[in-house]
Amino acid sequence: MKKKIAVVLATAIAASMVFTGCSKKEDTYPSDSIQIVVPVKAGGDTDANARLLTKYMEKELGVAMPVVNVSGSSGTIGMEQVRSAEPDGYNALFFHTEAMLPEIADLVDYQLDAFKMAGVCLQANTxxxxxxxxxxxxxxxxxxxxxxxxxxxxxxxxxxxxxxxxxxxxxxxxxxxxxxxxxxxxxxxxxxxxxxxxxxxxxxxxxxxxxxxxxxxxxxxxxxxxxxxxxxxxxxxxxxxGLDNMVFGKFFFVAFPKETPDDIVNTFSAAMKKVVENPEFVKAAEDSYALTPVYMDPKEATEYAQQVYDKLNSYKDLFVAQ
Structure with missing residues (x-):
């Protein structure tokens, strides 16, 4: 009898370990494709840069990262699609500095702080x-x-x-x-x-x-x-x-819905850091649009975006008056 109980317990423990392992695998991010929303038409530098990044990110994260172009209304249609998406890490925004302009122009009532930054990956100092x-x-x-x-x-x-x-x-x-x-x-x-x-x-x-x-x-x-x-x-x-304030480069970033868990964002960001440090990616970025690969983590990217916003917002009166 004791031998039978021991066998049953051993079997139960083994089964428990198997199912626990399966559950952990399902909870590991990412376990499915990550949709990257680009809020402009296909064919431009923003679209090309998104596709370049995802090509290397797919290798790091091991999942597909389809780029979906959702253009219109100065990028706000695509931005809103991500902002209101489920915060599960499977919908992200790829855009650049121009994401700040709709709010400055009074077209929308939210700024980049309505998203959670995963980081900056490229700068266009060109x-x-x-x-x-x-x-x-x-x-x-x-x-x-x-x-x-x-x-x-x-x-x-x-x-x-x-x-x-x-x-x-x-x-x-x-x-x-x-x-x-x-x-x-x-x-x-x-x-x-x-x-x-x-x-x-x-x-x-x-x-x-x-x-x-x-x-x-x-x-x-x-x-x-x-x-x-x-x-x-x-x-x-x-x-x-002589024009000290005429500094208008662009930075390209990835952001998630605001409530996306930090561990998910950090996992994505860590993979992006590896991509930005990849010599092949660096060369491809330079050869395509003469871009400079630069990595900023979520905190650095958020702070940098605020600095850029403060400068752009200083021209708000001129911009809105047009």
């Missing part, structure tokens, strides 16, 4: 002020001088409601000039307009106009960064040319 070769100015100072001599005449091509408009407004304020800000669309439209001499100056990422710069068709007046970018160190910053 935003340029660019003109065409026949504009009549080839330096930032020449541009400013002409703008002061001809208020409201020089056309700044941009897209209403986005980062380019904010850059144009900031340029007017910081340089003390009056430009003709015209809504001509996104990067492709701006480049086409500049190439056709249908606008005078635009702000655009280096990689988008690299070929035009190399042929001399376009002229870079400044890079909007604290320091020169080592990938194109011949282009001076606006800061070193």
């Amino acid at each position: 935003t340029l002020l660019v003109t065409h070769k026949d504009s009549g100015f080839s330096t930032l100072q020449e541009f400013i001088d002409q703008a002061k001599a001809n208020p409201g005449k020089i056309e700044f091509g941009m897209a209403v409601g986005g980062y380019p408009q904010l850059v144009g407004l900031a340029l007017e304020k910081e340089a003390g000039i009056d430009l003709n800000l015209v809504d001509i669309g996104g990067n492709a439209d701006k480049v086409a307009a500049l190439a056709g001499h249908n606008t005078d100056i635009i702000n655009v990422e280096y990689a988008v106009v690299k070929d035009y710069l190399e042929t001399g068709e376009f002229v870079a007046l400044a890079v909007l960064n604290d320091e020169r970018n080592p990938l194109f160190s011949d282009i001076p910053t606006a800061k070193e040319q």
Whole structure:
């Protein structure tokens, strides 16, 4: 009898260990695919950067990470989809600095602190002020001088409601000039307009106009960064040319719904850190959009985002008045 009881107990304990192991496996994050929402159309740098990150993140986390483009309303449709999603770690937002603008423009009543940051993974210190070769100015100072001599005449091509408009407004304020800000669309439209001499100056990422710069068709007046970018160190910053506050790079981040558990966010963030430190990822980021892989953990990313917000929000009155 005792022998039978011992056998039954041993069997029960073994079964318990098996089921406990199964339960632990099910509770291990991640155990299913993680949907990455990109709140803009496919084909641009944001979409490409999200797909680059997920390609390497899938290897680290061992699950699929499909990128879903949910565009519209300055990114707020995709942002809201993630903000209101189940906080289980399987829905995340991939976006950049422009995520802050809808609230600044009074389009929504929430800011990035309505999400839980997983971290920053990339920085785009590549935003340029660019003109065409026949504009009549080839330096930032020449541009400013002409703008002061001809208020409201020089056309700044941009897209209403986005980062380019904010850059144009900031340029007017910081340089003390009056430009003709015209809504001509996104990067492709701006480049086409500049190439056709249908606008005078635009702000655009280096990689988008690299070929035009190399042929001399376009002229870079400044890079909007604290320091020169080592990938194109011949282009001076606006800061070193006297416009101290014209620093408008972009940072790319991943964020989850606000109530997502910290352990889930930290697991995702730790994997992202490994990706950012991967030499293959670094090279791919540099080769695609001349990006700088930079890792910030959830706390650092949250604090950094607040600093950037404070600066952008200082232009709120100008932005809302348009």
